[in-house]
Amino acid sequence: MPLPCPSFRRSTPLFLLCCSILVPVAARAQGHTPEDVEAIEAMESQIARIQEQQLELQKDLMAMRRELAQHRAHLHLPRATAEETATREHAAHEAAESRQLARTGAKPAQLATTGHRHLPPGDVPAPVIGEETPTYANVVGHRDEDMVNRVADNNVGPHPRGSAGAQAAGALGDHGVFHVGPLTVILGGYFDTSAVLENRHVASGTFNYWQAMPFPQNANYHQNNFEGSPRYSRFSVMARGNINSYTTVSGFVETDFGAGAETTNPYESNAYVPRLRQAYLSYDDTRDGNHVLVGQAWSLLTPGRAGIIARQESLPETIESSMLAGQTWTRQWQARFVHDMMHHRLWLGLSIENPATIYDTTGFANNNGTVTLPNGGTATIGANGTGLTESSTIYSDEIAPDVIGKVAWDPSWGHYEAEGIVRFPHDRVFANGSGHNNTAIAGGGGASAVLPVIPHKVEIHLAGLAGFGLGRYGSVLLPDVTLDAQGKPKPLPDAQATAGIIAHPTPLIDVYGYYGMQRSGRSSFSSGGTAYGYGNPMSSNEGCEVEMSPLACTASIRSVQEFTVGAWWRFLKGRYGTVEVGTQLAYSRLQTWKGIGGAPSTSMSQIFFDFRYLPFQ
Structure with a gap:
């Protein structure tokens, strides 16, 4: 059966973690036993928790960027160029991948074949060829304005649910989101x-x-x-x-x-x-x-x-x-x-x-x-x-x-x-x-x-x-x-x-x-x-x-x-x-x-x- 992992970027730690959970369950899912159903529900809960954790990490990243900008302004330092920032984030990303490899036991070759490319902050990672739905990061982090919307650092943030009149246009995860050429x-x-x-x-x-x-x-x-x-x-x-x-x-x-x-x-x-x-x-x-x-x-x-x-x-x-x-x-x-x-x-x-x-x-x-x-x-x-x-x-x-x-x-x-x-x-x-x-x-x-x-x-x-x-x-x-x-x-x-x-x-x-x-x-x-x-x-x-x-x-x-x-x-x-x-x-x-x-x-x-x-x- 097809690999059940969601369409996260295949070189991300989140993808590897998800696959480490989902692949064994997918091998058993063909029997459609009650245990399999429970396992699928557990997977969905785990995905929701991972998404919440990723959002928290994005909040921390936004806060650190603001604090860094304030320190630079206070010390009268020049603003980092996009290339310098991308280089630093590339190094941090590689370090995170190395740590994830150590935890999951995945091989570097698994990452080398994904076609992953690193982009400067604010850019949207392009979907991997063959993916039909955007990732959680594509939707929530699609642009700076969305991040301001969802992680407004006031302990209020966006409406907690898409209901009664205050519904944010759009969804969390990949629900109801698709691409038509360059448009989302x-x-x-x-x-x-x-x-x-x-x-x-x-x-x-x-x-x-x-x-x-x-x-x-x-x-x-x-x-x-x-x-x-x-x-x-x-x-x-x-x-x-x-x-x-x-x-x-x-x-x-x-x-x-x-x-x-x-x-x-x-x-x-x-x-x-x-x-x-x-x-x-x-x-x-x-x-x-x-x-x-x-x-x-x-x-x-x-x-x-x-x-x-x-x-x-x-x-x-x-x-x-x-x-x-x-x-x-x-x-x-x-x-x-x-x-x-x-x-x-x-x-x-x-x-x-x-x-x-x-x-x-x-x-x-x-x-x-x-x-x-x-x-x-x-x-x-x-x-x-x-x-x-x-x-x-x-x-x-x-x-x-x-x-x-x-x-x-x-x-x-x-x-x-x-x-x-x-x-x-x-x-x-x-x-x-x-x-x-x-x-x-x-x-x-x-x-x-x-x-x-x-x-x-x-x-x-x-x-x-x-x-x-x-x-x-x-x-x-x-x-x-x-x-x-x-x-x-x-x-x-x-x-x-x-x-x-x-x-x-x-x-x-x-x-x-x-x-x-x-x-x-x-x-x-x-x-x-x-x-x-x-x-x-x-x-x-x-x-x-x-x-x-x-x-x-x-x-x-x-x-x-x-x-x-x-x-x-x-x-x-x-x-x-x-x-x-x-x-x-x-x-x-x-x-x-x-x-x-x-x-x-x-x-x-x-x-x-x-x-x-x-x-x-």
């Missing part, structure tokens, strides 16, 4: 089926839409609801090319089935349509520390785990696909430039991003983005989609992109970020025979941190954002602005925050608990006996508490809070990928601004379940 293609994603049981009927599935939480006036308040779906199965692909040993260009696209077309229904085909989650191209130069990203990706405001690196966002591990009330995020078009310095410890980022203002027009007559004002004029805040956009959605008028800046710091313990944003809500008012445009200034700032209380075992996550006109950047999607009596945009105060603790008691189990909150201020006026604006104390809340009451229930949201706990168990894990099961308990509470009839509140309790197969992890 990396597959990612998972097959997912989830369900929710809740004590209120909110027809949003496992994506919480808190604004639709019913009050006792609504019959849905008094009904339980169960819904299950596989629509959040996720698929991604990345194509990447090396320009040289430290510069790469890549493209990434990610999709799921979280969108609903006008023909979608739950009664027959459940034909939910694919939606665009992310699609961007990036350029990375790890020698000069410059990184450019253009396309649709997670907003720069989204908290991260290591540096300012795409696909390493710090997101809750929840089954709930809306993640968490108070979570700061969007996925939108952007043009981002990031510069890192101090050996990838200090990161500076600037991004211009697609604006989309959420208007509250409570009390106003709003006809597809044309709002009638109390003085008889009209304010145009947007227009219905046309062409290839959604015809039932009002697309807001915008004069400029949102501008976001961020600084990230990775010391030896923890990851820390601070960010700021400026926005420009814009509309046009026509009154008294003439028209004019209005532009308001909105924005704010925030910070986040990942604290590795017990590195790689227990983490605390903290994040917050506050300012004016920032409602759309929180999971609850509270309004950004309302209108004043003259029709000018009036940014609303907004605050959003999350806190969580995540534990990894074993390599197969994750346990988490989160608290999240988003809160909105109010701005209003009254004219001619009519209450206008958000949170107007003259608005009627009289009908909110009585089922089927004919009275009004305006109920402008003041705050939404969520408490949730959950766990994931990876009960199958091997070269075939990972199969995991998760469950989550969530309690949400919504409070409103006081109006006529009081300040009603409502709540919802939920139980989530999930089965997920990650073939590339």
